[in-house]
Amino acid sequence: MSPQVPSTPSPAPVQRIAVLGATGSIGTSALDVIARHPARLRASVLAAGRQVDALVALCASHRPEHAVIADSQLYPRLRDGLRDAGLSTQAHAGDEALDVLVGGDGCDTVVAAIVGATGLASTLAAARAGKRLLLANKESLVLAGDLLMQAARSSGATVIPIDSEHNAIFQCLPAQRDDQALRRIVLTASGGPFRGRSRASLADVTPEQAIAHPKWSMGPKISVDSATLMNKGLEVIEAHHLFGLPRSRIEVLVHPQSLVHSLVDFIDGSTLAQLGLPDMRTALAVGFAWPRRIASGVALLDLAVHGRLDFEQPDLDAFPCLALAFGALEAGGSAPAVLNAANEVAVSAFLQRRIAFLSIAEVVEAALARVDDTDGSLDGLLAADAQARRDADQAVVRLAHRG
Numbered sequence: 365m366s367p368q369v370p371s372t373p374s375p376a377p378v379q380r381i382a383v384l385g386a387t388g389s390i391g392t393s394a395l396d397v398i399a400r401h402p403a404r405l406r407a408s409v410l411a412a413g414r415q416v417d418a419l420v421a422l423c424a425s426h427r428p429e430h431a432v433i434a435d436s437q438l439y440p441r442l443r444d445g446l447r448d449a450g451l452s453t454q455a456h457a458g459d460e461a462l463d464v465l466v467g468g469d470g471c472d473t474v475v476a477a478i479v480g481a482t483g484l485a486s487t488l489a490a491a492r493a494g495k496r497l498l499l500a501n502k503e504s505l506v507l508a509g510d511l512l513m514q515a516a517r518s519s520g521a522t523v524i525p526i527d528s529e530h531n532a533i534f535q536c537l538p539a540q541r542d543d544q545a546l547r548r549i550v551l552t553a554s555g556g557p558f559r560g561r562s563r564a565s566l567a568d569v570t571p572e573q574a575i576a577h578p579k580w581s582m583g584p585k586i587s588v589d590s591a592t593l594m595n596k597g598l599e600v601i602e603a604h605h606l607f608g609l610p611r612s613r614i615e616v617l618v619h620p621q622s623l624v625h626s627l628v629d630f631i632d633g634s635t636l637a638q639l640g641l642p643d644m645r646t647a648l649a650v651g652f653a654w655p656r657r658i659a660s661g662v663a664l665l666d667l668a669v670h671g672r673l674d675f676e677q678p679d680l681d682a683f684p685c686l687a688l689a690f691g692a693l694e695a696g697g698s699a700p701a702v703l704n705a706a707n708e709v710a711v712s713a714f715l716q717r718r719i720a721f722l723s724i725a726e727v728v729e730a731a732l733a734r735v736d737d738t739d740g741s742l743d744g745l746l747a748a749d750a751q752a753r754r755d756a757d758q759a760v761v762r763l764a765h766r767g
């Protein structure tokens with residue numbers, strides 16, 4: 365008989381990660397966490413929209429097998445840039461190439477951090493392929509949440525929310541969920557840069573003021589969404605899909621310190637919350653390692669230093685976008701898709717100084733006034749998205765002329 369050798373646990377295989385939106389705020393944070401754990405995490409696919417030089421630079425640092433630029437005209441620059449840098453990374457271009465890579469064998473995990481509804485196809489591809497899906501692209505859930513969650517259930521994909529509020533709720537909910545025991549979830553909102561201001565005082569605010577978020581460093585679109593509170597509205601719809609809860613069991617509470625990321629209330633009177641400094645690397649580290657924990661680079665939260673935690677109700681008069689999102693969720697059908705598409709058009713027009721800050725809600729409201737029935741299919745939702753963009757474009761022209 366041979367002597368028994370004590371078995372040592374075999375090391376976890378290296379997780380190969382596709383980072384979509386690699387040049388953006390979330391993508392950069394994801395790559396920071398990945399670089400801290402070379403023995404267990406590796407970026408194998410990096411994808412970006414138009415910042416081709418930044419993508420080449422990221423490839424030089426992270427050495428992925430594949431790099432994808434969405435704008436096909438930039439393909440030669442990506443290919444030549446990779447070659448000139450002496451990298452073996454293969455260059456690709458266009459949305460279809462991305463979807464194939466996301467669904468293929470070259471990655472186990474997908475960080476879905478493209479901004480806007482344009483991220484839907486790749487997020488769906490990851491869900492259908494059964495990947496571990498770190499979902500930051502909330503717009504894809506707002507546009508097609510039922511289809512996306514159904515695709516993940518069918519394939520066995522693990523969806524881990526990366527939005528800090530949903531990541532907090534994900535951490536607070538027990539693995540074996542008992543719906544009878546859960547009373548409601550409460551999403552916290554920083555209130556954005558204009559918290560406490562009246563509606564009238566917001567008439568002349570500039571894009572620079574709107575994107576200067578007091579607590580979080582984020583891309584321009586989500587920063588404006590935070591200033592209008594549309595971000596919180598999109599998150600309510602996102603929470604409905606992620607956690608299967610009706611609007612009546614999802615509350616919003618303004619919490620200006622952004623330290624309590626969200627709360628879960630149970631029927632026995634318990635409230636569980638997740639706290640931490642406002643830094644998306646915590647949620648990303650949770651996404652990569654769950655149910656284990658790994659270091660994220662985020663400093664310890666010292667509550668004695670921060671001193672106080674404040675909470676207040678959101679002001680739906682000054683920030684009507686939140687009420688519009690509540691209404692869209694209650695209306696169902698294609699209303700959330702219309703809300704999201706019109707908002708993307710309106711935010712872009714505001715950032716280009718074509719319309720005023722308060723007109724963002726007016727554009728969304730105009731598009732919502734024309735919601736048609738949908739069969740709930742992907743084609744039906746994409747048609748509603750396209751129609752809403754046309755309606756919103758018209759509203760922008762009208763409001764821009766009004767001056």
Ligand SMILES: NC(=O)c1ccc[n+]([C@@H]2O[C@H](COP(=O)([O-])OP(=O)(O)OC[C@H]3O[C@@H](n4cnc5c(N)ncnc54)[C@H](OP(=O)(O)O)[C@@H]3O)[C@@H](O)[C@H]2O)c1
Nearest residue numbers: 385387388389390412413414415434478479500501582583
């Ligand atoms: N930032 C945050 O703290 C935060 C928190 C929670 C949730 N989120 C969500 O995460 C998503 C990303 O937000 P962000 O703040 O990181 O945005 P961001 O900084 O503006 O970055 C957006 C990224 O998307 C890429 N992109 C755009 N169109 C693309 C396409 N067609 N194909 C591939 N890549 C494309 C951009 O590439 P180029 O720049 O190269 O064009 C960029 O890398 C949004 O849905 C947002 O709501 C963000």
